[in-house]
Amino acid sequence: MTTVLLVDDQALLRMGFRLVIESEPDLEVVGEASDGAVALEQVRALAPEVVLMDIRMPGVDGIEATRRIAAEHPSSRVLVLTTFDVDEYAFAALRSGASGFLVKSARPTELVDAIRIVASGSSVVAPRVVRRMLDLFAPQFPTTAGEARDDGLDHRLRSLTPRELDVLRCLAEGSSNAEIAERLVLSLTTVKTHVGNILAKLGLRDRVQAVIAAYEFGLVGPGERRGGST
Template identity: 80%
Template sequence: MTTVLLVDDQALLRMGLRMVIDAEPDLDVVGEASDGAVAVDQVAALAPDVVLMDIRMPGMDGIEATRLLAQDHPSTRVLVLTTFDVDEYAFAALRAGASGFLVKSARPEELVDAIRTVATGSSVVAPRVVRRMLDLFAAHLPSGAAAPPSGAVSPALRALTPRELDVLRCVAEGLSNAEIAERLVLSMTTVKTHVGNMLAKLGLRDRVQAVILAYECGLTGR
């Protein structure tokens, strides 16, 4: 059973989400919150597997709540709810530690599939979408460390082997494991191993964060 906490300042929306989620035999809504501060308290008390997090709420917004949850409750995954598929605030939530984002107009089956995917430790944001968000909002957000000189490797990435660095570049381009295997002439099992090692060495939760780090380190050729 995957447990879910709903966080949105609109009671009607929470009711609709609860109806959709509780209709699934493997999903269970264990609580609700109308703002970020209450959400943080609820996670501490209930330890849900997944939080469906609205962004724009009175008091503590979803971005700050996501940052606190990623810091203090890393086993709880945050799935951001956003009105638009490319939203500056949604991108900020990904930077804060969210595992992905879902548009509020998504179909019920997309919602429950996204919750299940996030609960397994994966991301529901396609890397290509993350890259589009990065390109769109890079000029308005902190850029992180300056890009290294051509041919050099950022200090943040020096723990990686050359092959793991190649895999990170491919992930940053939005390639799937199958596409990475084809490009680098590797087996799928080897690619999965390299991706796992790369994430572990860099202390990243998922591929979304890998794309963001690659972008900030100048690995994507922005």
């Protein structure tokens, strides 16, 4: 049974989400919250596997709540609800540690599938979408490619082997494992091993976080693609 916490300031939306989620035999809503502050209290008390998080709420908003959940309760994964599929608020939530986002107009089957995917440890947003978000929104945020990073981050990046750095750059371009294998002339199994090592060494949850980290480390910049910038 996958446990879910619903966070939205609109009671009717929470009710609708609850009806959809609890119609599934493997999903259970264990709590609700109308703002980020209450959500943090509920996460501490209930330890849900997935937090379905609205972004724009009074008081502590979804972005700040996501950041604190990711830092303080890493076993609870956040799935953000947003209005548009490429949204600066969704990008800010991903940057804060969310495991993915879903548009509010998604079908009920998409909602429950996304919850299961996030609970399994994967993300529900394609790395290519994250790259597009980086191109559009990253310049608005204080940390941009080429800026100095603190010693802790530099140390983690230095822990990667040259081949792992190559794989991380490919991840940052939105490449799939198969595309990375073809480009670097590696087996698919070797690529998967490198990806796992990268996530472990950098303390990242998934490939989406790897894309964002590569940008923040300065390995890639806005608009960069294989063969140069566009």
